[in-house]
Amino acid sequence: MTLRLTNTLTRRVEEFTPIEPGKVSIYCCGVTVYDLCHLGHARSYIAWDVLRRHLRWSGYAVTFVQNYTDIDDKILNRASEEGSSMDAVSERNIEAFVADMGRLNILPADRMPRATRSLDAIRTLISELEAKGAAYSADGDVYFAVMKHAGYGKLSGRDLEQQQDNAAGRVATAEEARKQHPFDFALWKGAKPGETSFPSPWGQGRPGWHIECSAMVREELGDTIDIHLGGADLVFPHHENEIAQSEAATGKELAHYWLHNGMVNVGGQKMSKSLGNFTTIRALLDSGVSPMTLRLFTLQAHYRKPLDFTAEALEAAATGWKGLNAALGLAAVGTANPEWPAALADARTRFAAAMDDDLNTSAALAVLFELAKPLRGLANRIERGDDSASDELQQDGHQQQLALLLELAEVVGLKHEAQASADGLDDAAIEAQIEARKAAKAAKDFAAADRIRDELKAQGIELIDKPGGLTEWLRS
RNA sequence: GGCGGCAUGGCCAAGUGGUAAGGCAGAGGAUUGCAAAUCCUUUACCCCCAGUUCGAAUCUGGGUGCCGCCUCCA
Structure with missing residues (x-):
């Protein structure tokens, strides 16, 4: 069976075929580093980590690039609030990001480009768009002209003709007045006096948000990549604009597959910074919820569906994880016989089929629980000092079962957690x-x-x- | 208003034509001073209406409810 993925571009589940057999190039939209990551980021990056692990397990050589957006108004605001610099804010939050992702057992990306270090690629891309007549400058800003690009709206299903009236109501700001079409967006923003800025052919300023991704994708992975990832809230305008810029410049398709994860909700509403209903990853983990519990919690739902964050659901995940964790903590002896008996071969096949089916982690986890069940019983008996259980564990059948469980758990990034370290009473x-x-x-x-x-x-x-x-x- | 998505037991959640996975919670039993842990057993006709079909949670039409995007956002 081959991997099938829901492609936002076609709104269908499609069989995955890489550009180059055996290789997969992936770009994942990263974070704007103005603050700590919250559970929405955790959910997203855990899902993509699982995609990556599954591809690798399936035999693909995966190149995974994820960016840091380290030029942004929010970072600048934060810097001025605390009287530091854009670099200081970015650096601090990048460190926090790396630490948080590490705790969640999310594999580091192969390369993590930053907007501030990709300025040449960004300026080059804007120049090309300008030369092709796809961009125009106005008062120190440079805008992308959506009307000049035939495919605009193909990802998000938006039609420029129909949207114009709706947008008309908000043409109020000076920026809106400079635009030829309300959907035109900034490729380069001219700096006001005193603002952090970078040189360019259009004067001092800084790049718009969308252009950095187009530039970094191209610089790191080429004109066309296999898979582009991000949250569902990025479909429009971010990814739509990214496609427009890249495809207008190169004349080639930017990505074959666009995958988007569903939002994390709180009380039925999206968790977000602006609503203030967010929980940061580190706050949750520091409150005693284990990283693997959080991972299990997010993987019990399909990645495209909204996931409601409640104390009750988290508690259920914690209890569920306890059982898996007990089995995963058993000692594997030597190398298990890789000739799986029929029952294990079947479990392995069902797991693979679930994962191949648009990353059906919910069904895949059911296989994990099934494999863990008897091992969990053994683990319990061993803990009670039952020597016969220790002997049983040494037997080939149990060792094979354990080996398979460990292998499959690795694919979804679940790993044994030792008892929490001591604190409080000695x-x-x-x-x-x-x-x-x-x-x-x-x-x-x-x-x-x-x-x-x-x-x-x-x-x-x-x-x-x-x-x-x-x-x-x-x-x- | 435009675009997209979702509605399955107390909670979370799989399941795209053949008679409802899994996790949590609950119940009964074993064990226990009592617990905990563990083991065994057990709990659903799938939002509503109409239709297609031998047969639908799964397909079609209508309705209701909820969510996301359309401004920065994973």
Whole structure:
């Protein structure tokens, strides 16, 4: 079976055929680095990470490029608010981005170009568009002329004729007045005195948002790439404009496949900075939600659908992850026999088929849970000190099952998490409490025993009674 | 107003013509001083109406509700 993907360009699920057999070039729209990333970014980049891992698992050599937008009004505003510079704000948020993505087990892109370091490519592209009559300058700005480009609107299904009336109402600003058509957009913005700016043939200024992606795609991957990624909120105008610019300049199709992920919603509404209803990745992870729980949470829904972020759903994911995590934490011994027995071969096939079906991670995860189930039972028995369970785990069948589980979990980027590191009470204090509880139990003073357990639980320490009077504890 | 998407059990969510995956929660049982964990068992006719079909959650038409984009946004 071959990979099938929903292509926004055609609004259909299509079989994926790369330009060059065995190779895939991907460009993913990155973040504007004016602030920390929130769960919307996490959802998006986890989805694309899974696409990338799946392609790799399927045998493709993947080149994955993701940009940083480090020239932007919001960054400049932030810099002036805190009395620092655009570079300082960008640098800080890029570091945070790398750290957050790392925690979520998202593979770093092969190359991460920045707008500030791609200015030559940007200026060259604008010049070409100007030479071809696709762009015009007005008062230090340079605009792309949408009416000159035949295919404008093909991605988002917009028709310029029909849209003009609606747009007319907002032709109020000075910028709108300079435009020949309301949908024309800035390729280069002239700088006002005192603004951070860069030199260009059109005077000091800075590039518009859309042109940087066109320039970086071309510089890093060429005129035509296989897959272009981004959030559904980028379809219009960002990606539409990117297509117009690139295709007007090169005369070639920019990308064969356009994939868009659905939004993360809060209370039925899109999570966004402007609405202020966002939770940053690090705030969530620092609150005790494990990275893999967040990953599982996002992968339980299809990447194109909206995903409602609720405490309840997150809790469900956390509990679900506990089970998978227990199985993934088992010790693999040596190399398992790669000749899968029929049942495992079948599971592997079903997993691959689900992933090939437009990244049906929800169905793929069901296979993971199925594989994990018996292993989870073993893990539990081993934890109780059941030696026969340890022996069973060594057997070829279980080792194979574990090997397959680990292999497939890797494809969706799930990996075992060790117990959370200690904080709060030190071990000796906990052990002392456990001894006290043991004494209470021996004296049949169960009320006292329960009180100790409850107190520890309130401090995040969970006690688990084992056979033989042993009590283990976990930080939860 | 224009473009696009979605509606499946208490919650999340797969499933594009053949009789409803999976996770969470709940219930019953085993185990336990009680818990926790674990194991076993168990819980749906798929928003409404009409139609196509031997047969529809799945196709068609109509309706209702919700969301995204049209301004920066993953």
